Amino acid sequence: xxxxxxxxxxxxxxxxxxxxxxxxxxxxxxxxxxxxxxxxxxxxxxxxxxxxxxxxxxxxxxxxxxxxxxxxxxxxxxxxxxxxxxxxxxxxxxxxxxxxxxxxxxxxxxxxxxxxxxxxxxxxxxxxxxxxxxxxxxxxxxxxxxxxxxxxxxxxxxxxxxxxxxxxxxxxxxxxxxxxxxxxxxxxxxxxxxxxxxxxxxxxxxxxxxxxxxxxxxxxxxxxxxxxxxxxxxxxxxxxxxxxxxxxxxxxxxxxxxxxxxxxxxxxxxxxxxxxxxxxxxxxx
Amino acid sequence: xxxxxxxxxxxxxxxxxxxxxxxxxxxxxxxxxxxxxxxxxxxxxxxxxxxxxxxxxxxxxxxxxxxxxxxxxxxxxxxxxxxxxxxxxxxxxxxxxxxxxxxxxxxxxxxxxxxxxxxxxxxxxxxxxxxxxxxxxxxxxxxxxxxxxxxxxxxxxxxxxxxxxxxxxxxxxxxxxxxxxxxxxxxxxxxxxxxxxxxxxxxxxxxxxxxxxxxxxxxxxxxxxxxxxxxxxxxxxxxxxxxxxxxxxxxxxxxxxxxxxxxxxxxxxxxxxxxxxxxxxxxxxxxxxxxxxxxxxxxxxxxxxxxxxxxxxxxxxxxxxxxx
Numbered sequence: 001x002x003x004x005x006x007x008x009x010x011x012x013x014x015x016x017x018x019x020x021x022x023x024x025x026x027x028x029x030x031x032x033x034x035x036x037x038x039x040x041x042x043x044x045x046x047x048x049x050x051x052x053x054x055x056x057x058x059x060x061x062x063x064x065x066x067x068x069x070x071x072x073x074x075x076x077x078x079x080x081x082x083x084x085x086x087x088x089x090x091x092x093x094x095x096x097x098x099x100x101x102x103x104x105x106x107x108x109x110x111x112x113x114x115x116x117x118x119x120x121x122x123x124x125x126x127x128x129x130x131x132x133x134x135x136x137x138x139x140x141x142x143x144x145x146x147x148x149x150x151x152x153x154x155x156x157x158x159x160x161x162x163x164x165x166x167x168x169x170x171x172x173x174x175x176x177x178x179x180x181x182x183x184x185x186x187x188x189x190x191x192x193x194x195x196x197x198x199x200x201x202x203x204x205x206x207x208x209x210x211x212x213x214x215x216x217x218x219x220x221x222x223x224x225x226x227x228x229x230x231x232x233x234x235x236x237x238x239x240x241x242x243x244x245x246x247x248x249x250x251x252x253x254x255x256x257x258x259x260x261x262x263x264x265x266x267x268x269x270x271x272x273x274x275x276x277x278x279x280x281x282x283x284x285x
Numbered sequence: 286x287x288x289x290x291x292x293x294x295x296x297x298x299x300x301x302x303x304x305x306x307x308x309x310x311x312x313x314x315x316x317x318x319x320x321x322x323x324x325x326x327x328x329x330x331x332x333x334x335x336x337x338x339x340x341x342x343x344x345x346x347x348x349x350x351x352x353x354x355x356x357x358x359x360x361x362x363x364x365x366x367x368x369x370x371x372x373x374x375x376x377x378x379x380x381x382x383x384x385x386x387x388x389x390x391x392x393x394x395x396x397x398x399x400x401x402x403x404x405x406x407x408x409x410x411x412x413x414x415x416x417x418x419x420x421x422x423x424x425x426x427x428x429x430x431x432x433x434x435x436x437x438x439x440x441x442x443x444x445x446x447x448x449x450x451x452x453x454x455x456x457x458x459x460x461x462x463x464x465x466x467x468x469x470x471x472x473x474x475x476x477x478x479x480x481x482x483x484x485x486x487x488x489x490x491x492x493x494x495x496x497x498x499x500x501x502x503x504x505x506x507x508x509x510x511x512x513x514x515x516x517x518x519x520x521x522x523x524x525x526x527x528x529x530x531x532x533x534x535x536x537x538x539x540x541x542x543x544x545x546x547x548x549x550x551x552x553x554x555x556x557x558x559x560x561x562x563x564x565x566x567x568x569x570x571x572x573x574x575x576x577x578x579x580x581x582x583x584x585x586x587x588x589x590x591x592x593x594x595x596x597x598x599x600x601x602x603x604x605x606x607x608x609x
Binding site for chain 1: 365380385393398401
């Protein structure tokens, strides 16, 4: 017999098998969602933390001096979002979600199941990143919406309705959601990248946290090397950073959006390149 | 998506190691391994730490050789997107992705392979049925016994109907009934033309199932091939033992001892058996026929006494894994 024919797995078409990659990406996302984020109690706590603060604001007497003061509520939410939701909640969540995408499976000793499948490893990184993006934006997008709603809940309903449907309310909400999404995209890419270069992402994450924290003190050149610099230009309501803040021109929103997307593409690309020759060595980990 | 057959020339039907070495830092994993494994059941035998898992992991690209080249059916492990359409690997790691049932575990990875939902479902159930796990398939893997976990790993490895199955200690944790069923499954797969490469330290089972064996110790291949051939090559250093049961063993002993290739003829305590050690088993059997015909011995049985994997292992590696 000169040749043997064995029937095995799905076909690869001539050229790049985009259809197959798409199916595999969907299958990995489905599997990741099924197995990965169901019991993440810490993430849930982070997502609920802003809502807890806003609920306290609702029940504490005199916390809201004037229910007709929409601009006061708007300023309050802008401060809460900038100082707490963006810089702490989303930041920490991204460390937990993206920093552990590969590391968690190495610790669980289950990464080899993916490595034993006929997938491009680069696709695995992209699929895991997309899954983490879905989870993080799903969770913290919802937090953003609920926090926004809770902020205006004690206000006069007619004023709120006017603000939302005849004023800038919905545009504000859209801008906050876009910022949340881009924060997940940017910080997610950074921590995914760290996951490939550091055994534990905690130390580099702490360094980034410090860097982002002192961003307002940095000279204009260095400000550009931070995610929050680009995110701030998307905020609908300016928030004072105090008397020590250095002045610099915020980038145009389109520059911010493209800048963060480019950063994400580069960092995810490097991560995908790093996984290609990766060996499974659970014993060492 | 429609399955597309893979065309292979006969030259690409082997698993080949060419001068392969693997070092973990300064520690030797395996050294200068040259192997060419044909279809059928191949038993990979050696003591703990001898390099069996290293060899298997290199076959599937989980680790890479420090030197040399590995190819599986002509495919390189550096190209997983093609390789794993044809290779299934059940690793020794007793770990699973969290939160999945047995069925979900098998079906999910078939979807990752790229199979459409309906096909993946059918293939998953078929694999689960083959390993006898249908009743437990809807339960969480986390609640499975060790034997059930072993079987669901096996199902996952064979679900996409590979041409090469690499199985690291696949009989561990199985009860005797399940072992028998799984061994039958290996036989069935091998009879269908597959490579089934099995590592095990349970020698009599390797002996039972293997068409050929690879003996490894301290990172070096000490023997490979069909067990009979391996045993024949050792005749000079380790003469073959043949057990003969007959009516007059003392007389037979004196007759066979006249042959120059017979190095020992020992009467056993039962008074009816003779253990002969010879450096040439083929010539001994011919000589035995002539002696029996000439002297009218009543022969009850003639059987090799040390031609199994266990004996070869003991000779080459030793009971404690020390190369003899």
